[in-house]
Amino acid sequence: MALGALSPSSLVDQATRRLRDQITSGEWPVGTRLPGETTLAKTLGVGRSTVREAVRALAGAGLVQARQGSGVFVIATEPAEDWPARLRRAGVVHVYEVRTLVEVQAARLAAERRTDADIAALHEALTARRAAAAGDDGAFVDADIALHAAVVAAAHNPVLTDLFAEFVPALRQGLVDLVDLLGLREHDGNPGDDTHAALVRAVERGDAEAACRTLQGELDHTLELLRKTAQTGEGAGAAL
Amino acid sequence: MALGALSPSSLVDQATRRLRDQITSGEWPVGTRLPGETTLAKTLGVGRSTVREAVRALAGAGLVQARQGSGVFVIATEPAEDWPARLRRAGVVHVYEVRTLVEVQAARLAAERRTDADIAALHEALTARRAAAAGDDGAFVDADIALHAAVVAAAHNPVLTDLFAEFVPALRQGLVDLVDLLGLREHDGNPGDDTHAALVRAVERGDAEAACRTLQGELDHTLELLRKTAQTGEGAGAAL
DNA sequence: CACCTCAGCTCCTCAGACAACCTGAGAGGT
DNA sequence: ACCTCTCAGGTTGTCTGAGGAGCTGAGGTG
Numbered sequence: 093m094a095l096g097a098l099s100p101s102s103l104v105d106q107a108t109r110r111l112r113d114q115i116t117s118g119e120w121p122v123g124t125r126l127p128g129e130t131t132l133a134k135t136l137g138v139g140r141s142t143v144r145e146a147v148r149a150l151a152g153a154g155l156v157q158a159r160q161g162s163g164v165f166v167i168a169t170e171p172a173e174d175w176p177a178r179l180r181r182a183g184v185v186h187v188y189e190v191r192t193l194v195e196v197q198a199a200r201l202a203a204e205r206r207t208d209a210d211i212a213a214l215h216e217a218l219t220a221r222r223a224a225a226a227g228d229d230g231a232f233v234d235a236d237i238a239l240h241a242a243v244v245a246a247a248h249n250p251v252l253t254d255l256f257a258e259f260v261p262a263l264r265q266g267l268v269d270l271v272d273l274l275g276l277r278e279h280d281g282n283p284g285d286d287t288h289a290a291l292v293r294a295v296e297r298g299d300a301e302a303a304c305r306t307l308q309g310e311l312d313h314t315l316e317l318l319r320k321t322a323q324t325g326e327g328a329g330a331a332l
Numbered sequence: 333m334a335l336g337a338l339s340p341s342s343l344v345d346q347a348t349r350r351l352r353d354q355i356t357s358g359e360w361p362v363g364t365r366l367p368g369e370t371t372l373a374k375t376l377g378v379g380r381s382t383v384r385e386a387v388r389a390l391a392g393a394g395l396v397q398a399r400q401g402s403g404v405f406v407i408a409t410e411p412a413e414d415w416p417a418r419l420r421r422a423g424v425v426h427v428y429e430v431r432t433l434v435e436v437q438a439a440r441l442a443a444e445r446r447t448d449a450d451i452a453a454l455h456e457a458l459t460a461r462r463a464a465a466a467g468d469d470g471a472f473v474d475a476d477i478a479l480h481a482a483v484v485a486a487a488h489n490p491v492l493t494d495l496f497a498e499f500v501p502a503l504r505q506g507l508v509d510l511v512d513l514l515g516l517r518e519h520d521g522n523p524g525d526d527t528h529a530a531l532v533r534a535v536e537r538g539d540a541e542a543a544c545r546t547l548q549g550e551l552d553h554t555l556e557l558l559r560k561t562a563q564t565g566e567g568a569g570a571a572l
Numbered sequence: 573c574a575c576c577t578c579a580g581c582t583c584c585t586c587a588g589a590c591a592a593c594c595t596g597a598g599a600g601g602t
Numbered sequence: 603a604c605c606t607c608t609c610a611g612g613t614t615g616t617c618t619g620a621g622g623a624g625c626t627g628a629g630g631t632g
Binding site: 102104108133140144146148149150152153154160175178182186187189190193194196197198201224249250251252254255258313 | 342344348381384385386388389390391392393395400405415418419422426427429430433434438441446489490491492494495498
């Protein structure tokens with residue numbers, strides 16, 4: 093039951109959150125002048141330095157800007173889109189669904205554009221994954237993800253590569269939970285190894301259709317498992 | 333000659349910069365424990381509260397994390413990956429390629445999951461696009477993007493919706509340039525209107541394959557145009 | 573070897589003081 | 603009527619001293 097961290101958190105953190113909420117909720121739109129430090133201190137029931145540090149934190153995040161003698165002003169309403177946090181909040185199933193969708197098409201491009209260097213990297217990742225099958229869950233999942241990342245990299249589109257990288261943390265968490273929960277990965281030739289080998293071969297010989305089909309099959313299978321475990325409410329998704 | 337702002341900037345800002353430099357330069361890698369407040373204050377030649385606020389600013393930016401009783405630790409070396417900036421830097425072609433890949437699959441899901449409300453929204457967006465064909469370039473591109481966004485929304489996957497939203501600014505820029513450059517959009521039943529109508533109909537009747545095919549055709553066509561204009565080096569990509 | 577205790581360090585919070593600065597109102601000159 | 607100057611009030615910036623809360627590692631105890 094995870095024991096959900098019980099930090100009462102510092103006063104500065106609380107103050108920061110209160111102020112940030114005012115901004116992100118639209119209560120204080122861009123251009124607003126915040127109440128003075130002393131006023132805020134009284135309102136929030138904390139000391140002036142505490143308020144100052146909270147404001148500094150928001151300034152560091154790019155939400156407000158302090159002008160000496162004039163006041164503190166809102167200059168943005170969103171913390172520059174915290175993508176990782178958004179992925180953490182979204183359900184594993186949704187994340188995995190998008191990942192599937194992206195990666196399958198990436199495999200198609202990879203089959204069309206792979207270079208010799210890509211193929212070498214793919215084979216290396218494949219054997220690494222095989223080796224990691226005996227290791228602990230984390231290492232195995234890492235190796236698995238590395239192989240998939242190699243496929244994406246072979247598509248030679250930096251946006252695609254960055255996008256996949258953005259998904260990795262959320263993906264890793266979901267997969268570790270899954271492996272841990274279902275005791276997947278029986279060690280006698282772990283399941284998926286032949287699938288992965290087939291995928292690499294398809295990319296190697298430039299067979300885009302086969303690469304798509306193979307990857308789609310694998311990812312759909314995992315997605316199905318995720319859906320089932322999500323239904324049982326086991327992981328319940330890091331519900332804060 | 334711009335009169336280059338002569339603000340000596342506050343001590344806190346200077347301290348923040350000094351500390352940030354230490355981190356981004358690799359002098360203090362992830363995991364490093366920063367010197368204590370009093371030590372930093374002495375080395376930087378400022379008061380303790382000044383140091384504290386500088387540290388808070390870095391914490392707000394996600395570079396460090398303070399643990400009471402233990403110290404302040406470096407938890408990242410980059411200010412949280414500015415995704416919009418990355419898209420701006422990447423070429424239009426790469427962005428559009430990924431957009432195509434994502435949206436085509438989104439159309440498939442949309443055809444499978446669309447609700448009555450989605451269909452109503454799609455039709456509304458379609459007529460809006462038709463109406464905007466007479467307006468200026470910006471408005472037309474906006475209406476076009478809105479229609480595509482409606483398709484993505486019908487897939488009912490928040491991650492997908494957010495992802496597409498992330499692409500919108502970069503997409504908009506590229507499309508405005510393209511429309512402006514080629515004088516596309518002849519007003520007599522603008523090109524693509526029938527294609528878009530067909531797409532909406534396919535989603536409406538749940539024909540995933542047709543939706544995919546139609547959309548893929550349209551986006552590939554535009555992608556081809558982008559490739560050509562990019563070659564002539566016209567836009568040269570918003571090279572800053 | 574495991575467990576407990578504790579001193580010393582760290583960050584956290586507050587209060588008070590003064591400096592530097594901006595803003596707007598009003599006086600005064602042109 | 604317009605411009606300029608002055609000044610008071612409010613704001614952020616900085617420093618200091620004090621005490622509270624929490625972590626960490628050394629050393630003692632069983």
